[in-house]
Amino acid sequence: MAAGSPSTCGTLIADNGISVLSPGFTGELLRPGDDGFDDAAAIWNGSIVSEPALIARCRSAQDVVASVRFAADNRVPVAVRGGGHNVAGTATCDDGLVIDLTHMNEIVVDPAARLVRAGGGATWADVDAATQLHRLAVPGGLVSRTGIAGLTLGGGLGWLRRKHGLSCDNLVSVEIVTADGKIRTASDVENQDLFWAVRGGGGNFGVVTQFTYRAHPMGPTVAFCFVFYPLEIGRSVLKGWRTFCNGAADEACSIALCGTVPHEEPFPQSTRGRQFVAIAAVHCGPVEEGQRALEPLRHLGTPLCDLSAPMPYVDVQSAFDADYPNGRRYYWKSLFLERLDDAAVEVVLQLAAQRPSSLSTVDIWQLGGAMSRVAPEATAFGNRNAPWLLGIESNWIDQQFDDCNKNWAGDACARMESFSNGASYVNFEPDTDVGPQARDAHRLRLAKLKRCYDPENLFRLNHNIAPYQGESNPIRLHKRPDQSCNLAREQSSSSNKTGRSRSA
Ligand SMILES: Cc1cc2nc3c(=O)[nH]c(=O)nc-3n(C[C@H](O)[C@H](O)[C@H](O)COP(=O)(O)OP(=O)(O)OC[C@H]3O[C@@H](n4cnc5c(N)ncnc54)[C@H](O)[C@@H]3O)c2cc1C
Structure with a gap:
């Protein structure tokens, strides 16, 4: 940031204090100069140095809701940090808000059902330690310090990819805060289109506060x-x-x-x-x-x-x-x-x-x-x-x-x-203008879903999918009882071998 030209976010906070975000926020708010700010602002890739105006270290989905609403209402740039390991450095930003999930790393294993619930800020080390207590494993990546969030949302290639698929293939559901500040569940039976999109579409569709995975017998x-x-x-x-x-x-x-x-x-x-x-x-x-x-x-x-x-x-x-x-x-x-x-x-x-x-x-x-x-x-x-x-x-x-x-x-x-x-x-991919998909069919569907769930492109500091703007009324939307938007049935041409992700 150039001296003397504070950002929107910086100005907002300078004028109003962090009380603009704090109602209902139970986590930690860090500004430049605060103890711990520099550590919290640093990411894995040392070639990328940014200074956010505010880091919101969330402790709950409600904290994430407060942060998303603050960013949306005030139109401040927002970056989302899971494990902070993306090579493009998208877990931070200059002059904006970082929604930091580092402290949301709780893991709950249900060994009988072989299901694992993991907070959106967990690393694979967190998941592996908890699951191996039950001789189970969730397909992750090859380095334990990476975040489960970025890795899963972009696909997720690990040692178990050939036996059990990608990390995203082992997702059962996500809890996600979308750009409108709502907490949604996406799975095979709820918000199926959103569930399709988060399995490879990256952080474009909201902040995932919880991942639920299928686990497999493994090891020790x-x-x-x-x-x-x-x-x-x-x-x-x-x-x-x-x-x-x-x-x-x-x-x-x-x-x-x-x-x-x-x-x-x-x-x-x-x-x-x-x-x-x-x-x-x-x-x-x-x-x-x-x-x-x-x-x-x-x-x-x-x-x-x-x-x-x-x-x-x-x-x-x-x-x-x-x-x-x-x-x-x-x-x-x-x-x-x-x-x-x-x-x-x-x-x-x-x-x-x-x-x-x-x-x-x-x-x-x-x-x-x-x-x-x-x-x-x-x-x-x-x-x-x-x-x-x-x-x-x-x-x-x-x-x-x-x-x-x-x-x-x-x-x-x-x-x-x-x-x-x-x-x-x-x-x-270090270049953020390279979006998640090369395939045209996916690109179009992702862009349409982006327009549906994040029409203002609030979540744009990532490998971005721009909201679809092609036609005046290109997609038929129908509102579900929970007010989520879903692409109409004809949008899905999927022949899903697994039967796990058919669109509504
Ligand atoms: C050392 C190293 C080893 C790696 N090994 C592998 C590997 O074996 N296999 C593999 O597939 N990949 C691997 N990767 C790549 C890795 O998948 C990506 O870097 C991934 O983005 C890391 O996730 P993160 O949460 O740490 O990233 P972050 O930098 O925190 O986040 C990256 C992006 O993901 C999104 N995001 C993060 N958290 C959330 C959330 N909770 N909700 C919504 N969006 C979110 C945001 O858009 C954010 O900009 C490796 C990376 C590193 C640095």
Whole structure:
């Protein structure tokens, strides 16, 4: 903010004090200069620094309602913070209001029903700790410190994606505060259109205060494979891995990573600083069966080192945490790949060798399995047919190298474009003008639902879907008893294999 030109939100609060928000608000309100403000304002991606005018640390859905009404009534910019890990830095904003759900991280597990209720500010570490007490798991992500909210709303790719689908595929319902300040439930039987939209449409439709997930029996120990090969033999390693993936059971889920061995334990001295192609994999079945199934991945060449072992599921879930400290500089890109043929492998290896930062990686995620068997129309998450996801992770420390690291990621994506369907994974997307969906059908339906639930685009500081403005009366809306708006039946062309998300 330029000195002497306070924002609308800043002015409002300067003129009226925080009492403009406080009626009924039971959480914590933080302004610049308050104790704890700087910590609360910081997000995971250190390359993005913003100063909100107010952070509303909510404790309840009613606190969220008060915050949303304040933002809507006063037309102040509003950002929503779950775990604060989105690479685009959308969990914060300059001069506006941050609705911060960090303290709303309660987890309630119903082991008999295998259902898990999680607050909108929970992390996967919260969920995994609570569910593993009952030997259950909800499909989450690969790093335990990420928020469940952003990850689930954008899809959610974790080790269980091939056996149990995406995080959003395991949603049973959400409690959500929409732009009109109402608390709604969205599920298969209530506000089905909204339920469709939040499963892949990101934070565009409101603030989710509670997620209810289906959980699955898991662990406590699973087979974990983590083997590092020298980049010099990367060609045969990646081809061998590709063959493995093509014949793998759904229980086996893997990722290939091209990077540089860190100068630290547990890596042997002789391997440190070497460029590698690593294969990480989890088998979510019985441990011995898993070890047998993953064994071929450990013999794709002579490894630099092999960290494979049976491991507690919660440890697997946090195995990569240390690679992503808060405050580092991050710029990630991604592409859903239609093929990983020999030509694509060559480009991947070249890109890996050209990384300007030893902290950066080129990753290829094995997709398929359960996530690909959900009909593309069943949820707002598209791209279920792509067999691979390319992740270009630019990770570095020094600001003076911003340009070369960002350019490398952008160029890398451009060079892989011809192997892709052109779509990126919204959760790995640093540019907010890239919306959640590449598919036109989803884009239109999402835009129409956005107009329905957030016509003023209150929730726009995200990978935004602009409210539909195409025709004067493009969609027939019918009001439900709870006054939510629903797209008329003809809007749904879904042939939902799962039967879980048919529109009303
Ligand atoms: C280290 C790291 C590892 C990752 N690993 C994976 C992975 O394995 N698999 C995967 O799929 N993704 C992964 N991601 C990407 C991750 O899914 C996104 O960064 C996601 O946005 C993080 O969610 P968050 O709640 O922490 O984000 P935030 O930055 O808090 O939020 C991101 C956006 O989500 C929306 N949002 C957040 N909370 C709410 C809410 N309660 N209600 C409504 N909208 C909300 C808002 O629009 C917000 O701008 C990883 C990211 C990081 C940084």
